[in-house]
Amino acid sequence: MTVLAEPPGGRTLRGHFNHYRRWLGLVPLLVLTVAFILPILWMTTTSFQAGEKMFQLTTDWIPAEWHPENYPNALSRAAFPTFFLNSTVVSVIVMVGNVVFCTLAGYGLAKFRFPGDRWVLLAILCTLMLPLEVTLVPTFLVVYKFGWLNTYQGIAGPLVIEAFGIFLMRQSILSIPSDYIEAARIDGAGELRILWKIIVPQCRPALAVLAVFAFRDSWDQFLWPLTVISVNEYRTFPLGLVAFGEDYGTPPTEQMSIAVLATIPVFLLFAVLQRWVNRGFGLSGLK
Amino acid sequence: MAGRSTSGEIAAGDAAYARPAARPFWRLHFQRRITLWGIGFVLPTILFFAVFKFGPMVWAIELSFTSYDMVSMPAFVGLDNYRKLLADPVFRESLVNTLVYIAGSTILITVASLGLALAINTRVPGARYCMMAMFLTNLMPIIAVCLVWRFLLHPFGLITQLLQPFGIDRVDWLTSQSTAMPAIIAVTAWRFAPYFMVVFLAGLLAIPKDYYEAAEIDGAGGLLRFRHVTLPLLLPTIFFVVVISALLSARIFLMPYIMTGGGPGNATRVLSMLIYETGFSYMKMGEAAAISVVLFAIMLVFTMLQMRLFMRGERVHG
Amino acid sequence: MTYDLDKGTPGSRGMEEEMVSKTTSSTNGGSGVSRRSLIQGIGAAGIGAATASLAPRAWAQARAPVNLSFWTFENPQQRPWLHKRVKLFMEQNPTVKVDFQFFPFGDLGKKLSVGFATGTAPDGFVSQDWFMPTWFAKDLLAPLDVQRLGYPSVKAFSDDFAQAFVAGATKDGKVYGYPLWFYGFCNYLNTNQFKEVGLDAEKDWPKTWDQLGEVAKRLTVKSGERFTRQGFKFAMHAAQWTMIQFNPILVQHGGQWFDASGKCTINNAAGVKAMTVRASIARTYGAEDPADSIATAPLPQMDWLRERASMFFCHPIPLQAIASQNQKMLKEGYFRPVQYPGVEPGKGISTTYGFNLVVNARAPKEKQEVLHDLYKFIMSDLVDAWNDTAPFTYARKSGWTDNPEVRKFPNIDEIIKATNQGVYLPRTIVYNELADAVHRGVQRIMLNRADIKPTLDEIAAEVDRATEASKRG
Incomplete structure (x- = not known):
């Protein structure tokens, strides 16, 4: 938009044009954005519609009558409060695990030299080709041998460290000058103290990105809990959502209510950490 | 920044290996302790990956040569599972589907996310908020994505x-x-493009302004500037996006599982679905493991590319 | 016509039940047999003899705590009723704890297989009848002690149930399943829509496949190319439903899933004929749109309930299901189940399937015994079951059919008739593979206009490969 040819003409006219052109450029972008979030809007508006709506296959963007009771009704189906609790417990374990272990490993790999460190780095890179979907059968057997079927650690275990997080933290820590660390060591600071007082504060943006994505990835898990969980007490919300409507009377609009509720925690986490996440992505230059 | 950190790194490395003799005894001890700390920091990760990534990988390869229903003991059958797969049209179709899916979604994700990033990078007022709004599609639970799109893609x-x-x-x-696979690819791009848009945006922001100014002085128009300034400087980012989205696509499960169940016929059945069905519905763990090994091989290709990219990046750093 | 949805007065029924059971349990050790089944069931003397001999052991075991696990499938009526019975049993036998778990209908079989493989299978569970061969093949079930269930002999037990159903749960003269629900499929009509196009549902209901097509065509309403109403609708959303609905068409046309040597024969002339009939509603009569459906796994009959389709092949549809989606249809009662169409009129056999209460062979002896008591208690009051789970019928002949509660259910005779003239789903250890292959094939034929014969050839080849693989171990 900014590379349009300069229009010929008077100075005042051009000034005006430039002024509005800046805003004019927003129009196509806005259209694009709305098109992009249309499904999210549809999900939200449908979650307030009467159950009938879903079968008429028409879209009223503003419900003719609002049905906020879809939400409490949906939550009373199956055991959704429990499912959400389980998802939260597992996702928090995974998030904390990633934040802690990826920081440790990222620090170890960025600022320490030890025999075989390059190989470790490459090995970690290799785990990118070993996601749970692919190693489903043997990972299931491992978790089974640990006696972790139908437990929180069974769902969270294989997700507690991800290569993505290690690389993120390593790159972030690499940019911290080693002089700081040396200086602290000379001052007699212990290694953990250095990690906590020097490294962690400098890595907040990367940690924010890591926290959001680790949480989301775990929150999203479907196939893995489906495979390791066979008791209602430990089911996570995606399993409940897919089995939704096992009750005759359940209107599918309520399924959308659960979908909206499931979206909120991730959005909230993102909103809270948003300032850091933007910097973590290297977007601090964007206004 | 990168340069500074690298010099620090080298200094640390030198201290550990190159000049130990020049230091007094207690200092050597101190350095060794630091090395041990480094190993200690990485050790939990190494152990974890050994148990949950490489262990299962080795086990999958081993299982792929056996017939195993989990009730009786695994029995060695040599290459039987692989032979069976090759003769199985369902496997062949799923393999082709997976490759088509990887190619389709990688191309679409890359093009769409680059386009979005360029649109945001026009810096029109409010562009940042548009970016954040689009990014929400990447945060929405994927199960919700599938359920919503299943309704949106009803024939009417x-x-x-x-x-x-x-x-x-x-x-x-x-x-x-003819449309089931393209539809799923489109939904995949809808879901993942905003993430890579952010990656591209970071890359675009990192391009120094003077490059554009120099090009402008040379009289280069918008398109020309994109071709000769933006694209070459963005090339590593593009490469990164291609590789990562290919790795992401290779493991896709939920989208076809929820939206089409692999159908119509076999049109959208991908290898990860076949692993689940073969293993946990037909109880043929050996055959499922063999499919896993095929999927390893596909992902290995992209991992090698990623590795090359990574090594090049390291060389730039130091 | 209006139907009373109220399940009677459960509170008072429960009390009565409990009192009866308490008395019996104090006299013959936890074998809660209600008065009704005592009268209507098999000879009371038999029960007396059976329970008397077991009484001392049951008494001894009542003291040591027993923890059982029990799995079933999810259903808005059946699961809560089972849970209620299990809880009641626990109240009466305080030393017994039952961990009650349930799964979506389509997941139960998978979860059980994995459970057996990992040693996490439950002590007892409800098995869909088409999975019995899978459990048999690996000796995963314990034979039932029919005397502990209150029957003097295996013969007396078998005679009390639909014969063919028990046969599916019997191996080498031993019974492995205690049959529970068991139902046949009917063709459900929307009688209002029949009237609307000048048909009388009582007389003009389709008795042959040709008639089905003709009637469906008349019932179809389209605006332009789009169906406002489909005259008839086949389920397209799940492999299991594809199997259930196609099974009788195949059998009626003289086809069979497998020949004597175990080769899949769905692609022979009879199979092709059957699939042509299956496809004709859409292809020849233009009376359905296979891609346009709002069916869901728990409510496959959704299109019919929402009056987007005039006819649908379904298991007995509970009034609650109709009430939840279409109050008007329930209130005015404009629905009616009739028998399947036949190749010849009057021979409209349909699929029947059912559920067995079974015992894990690896469960310790003591748990197996308590499970017998639990099952006997669960089955001791089929009228209570009917009140909670109507119109899901039972494999047992005695104890419910002539009860007034059952008799007053609308169209009960049609529902029971469908059960009596049913055919079972194929009993094979490659059932899952078969169902998936058939489902894929039907999708190709119906959604992508694939040719019938080559598609059936593909299905047969896929199934034969699976059979071959399972033979090799």
Whole structure:
């Protein structure tokens, strides 16, 4: 938009044009954005519609009558409060695990030299080709041998460290000058103290990105809990959502209510950490 | 920044290996302790990956040479599972589907996310908020994405309704052999493009302004500037996006599982679905493991590319 | 016509039940047999003899705590009723704890297989009848002690149930399943829509496949190319439903899933004929749109309930299901189940399937015994079951059919008739593979206009490969 040819003409006219052109450029972008979030809007508006709506296959963007009771009704189906609790417990374990272990490993790999460190780095890179979907059968057997079927650690275990997080933290820590660390060591600071007082504060943006994505990835898990969980007490919300409507009377609009509720925690986490996440992505230059 | 950190790194490395003799005894001890700390920091990760990534990988390879229903002991069958797979049209179709899916979604994700990033990078007022709004599609739970799109892609659903002005009354998005896979690829791009848009945006922001100014002085127009300044400088980012989105696509499960169940016929059945069905519905763990090994091989290709990219990046750093 | 949805007065029924059971349990050790089944069931003397001999052991075991696990499938009526019975049993036998778990209908079989493989299978569970061969093949079930269930002999047990159903749960003269629900499929009509096009549902209901097509065509309403109403609708949403609905068409046309040597024969002339009939509603009569459906796994009959389709092949549809989606249809009662169409009129056999209460062979002896008591208690009051789970019928002949509660259910005779003239789903250890292959094939034929014969050839080849693989171990 900014590379349009300069229009010929008077100075005042051009000034005006430039002024509005800046805003004019927003129009196509806005259209694009709305098109992009249309499904999210549809999900939200449908979650307030009467159950009938879903079968008429028409879209009223503003419900003719609002049905906020879809939400409490949906939550009373199956055991959704429990499912959400389980998802939260597992996702928090995974998030904390990633934040802690990826920081440790990222620090170890960025600022320490030890025999075989390059190989470790490459090995970690290799785990990118070993996601749970692919190693489903043997990972299931491992978790089974640990006696972790139908437990929180069974769902969270294989997700507690991800290569993505290690690389993120390593790159972030690499940019911290080693002089700081040396200086602290000379001052007699212990290694953990250095990690906590020097490294962690400098890595907040990367940690924010890591926290959001680790949480989301775990929150999203479907196939893995489906495979390791066979008791209602430990089911996570995606399993409940897919089995939704096992009750005759359940209107599918309520399924959308659960979908909206499931979206909120991730959005909230993102909103809270948003300032850091933007910097973590290297977007601090964007206004 | 990178330069500074690298010099620090080298200094640390030198201290550990190159000049130990020049230091007094207690200092050597101190350095060794630091090395041990480094190992200690990485050790939990190494152990974890050994148990949950490489252990299962080795086990999968081993299982792929056995017949195993989990009730009786695994029995060695040599290459039987692989031979069976090769003769199985369902496997062949799923393999082709997986490759088509990887190619399709990688291309679409890369093009769409680059386009979005360029649009945001025009810096029109409010662009940042548009970016954040689009990014929400990447945060929405993927199960919700699948359920919502399954409704939207009903033959008479919202997407068809939006096409009505063009005289289109009905499209069997998810139930026709020709549109089911493209539809799923489009939903995948909708889901993941905003993430890579952010990656591209970071890359665009990192391009120094003077490059553009220099090009402008040379009289280069918008398109020319994109070709000769933006694209070459963005090339590593593009490469990164291609590789990562290919790795992401290779493991896709939920989208076809929820939206089409692999159908119509076999049109959208991918290898990860086949692993689950073969292992946990037909109880043929050996054959499922063999499919896993095939999927390893596919992902290995992209991992090698990623490795090359990574090594090059390291060389730039130091 | 209006139907009373109220399940009677459960509170008072429960009390009565409990009192009866308490008395019996104090006299013959936890074998809660209600008065009704005592009268209507098999000879009371038999029960007396059976329970008397077991009484001392049951008494001894009542003291040591027993923890059982029990799995079933999810259903809005059946699961809560089972849970209620299990809880009641626990109240009466305080030393017994039952961990009650349930799964979506389509997941139960998978979860059980994995459970057996990992040693996490439950002590007892409800098995869909088409999975019995899978459990048999690996000796995963314990034979039932029919005397502990209150029957003097295996013969007396078998005679009390639909014969063919028990046969599916019997191996080498031993019974492995205690049959529970068991139902046949009917053709459900929307009688209002029949009237609307000048048909009388009582007389004009389709008795042959040709008639089905003709009637469906008349019932179809279209605006332009789009169906406002489909005259008839086949389920397209799940492999299991594809199997259930196609099975009788195949059998009626003289086809069979497998020949004597175990080769899949779905692609022979009879199979092709059957699939042509299956496809004709859409292809020849233009009376359905296979891609346009709002069916869901728990409510496959959704299109019919929402009056988007006039006819649908379904298991007995509970009034609650109709009430939840279409109050008007329930209130005015404009629905009616009739028998399947036949190749010849009057021979409209349909699929029947059912559920067995079974015992894990690896469960310790003591748990197996308590499970017998639990099952006997669960089955001791089929009228209570009917009140909670109507119109899901039972494999047992005695104890419910002539009860007034059952008799007053609308169209009960049609529902029971469908059970009596049913055919079972194929009993094979490659059932899952078969169902998936058939489902894929039907999708190709119906959604992508694939040719019938080559598609059936593909299905047969796929199934034969699976059979071959399972033979090799």
